[in-house]
Amino acid sequence: MKALLPVLLIALLSACGESSSTSAASGEQCGVYAIGPNQIKEILKSQQAEPAPGRTAKADLPAEFPPELLDPQGYYRGMAVYCTVEEARKALVDQKHADWGVYELTSDWASNVYKADDGANHLSKNATIKQAVE
Template structure:
């Protein structure tokens, strides 16, 4: 009986309180050149770009970065700083870092035709993570 009481108590308490999250909680992180660190928060800081029509891009914008509908997909983003760090390793970038984007994953991130996640709308670069 002594063993059963703690088991019953744990079972009872497990059924109370908060429910388990049904969706993965994501931040919004990107990778980019370390030069961004020097301008984050300054008047020269540009937002991380979102999905953009070809007509709104510079004439010399690389066509390889356009989707089949002739849109720039938007900056590639990651759910966590660790995923972004792994992308740095996988892509073998030198002098690049991880940046937190001031955006909401559920509202402003989409999975594009290339299988990666991208910003739907431009968003402020909040801070360098490291």
């Protein structure tokens, strides 16, 4: 079960819908925020947090990784991310996630975020989950 936890977290985090790029496009300084299940808060307390996943080739994913989460080139897009806490909160409301929270990532928007084929902003490389925002 422990080996399956990262795969489940990736799948849950991948289920996040489109993120807005309005703030990034307007020149606002962006942080890097994500949404995910409250289970991540417990993992953070244990000091055993998995990194927030970035874009990953299918060959580097576990065999049981859901194929529907891959882009047309066969890559996992990476965790969906948001420029501001407010955008992440809005995504929680829009997606009607119960028992989910907002997390700040230790990453840089300009060098580690890209707009994927699904129209959302995603991590291009792994990042560390710094803290739960709420």
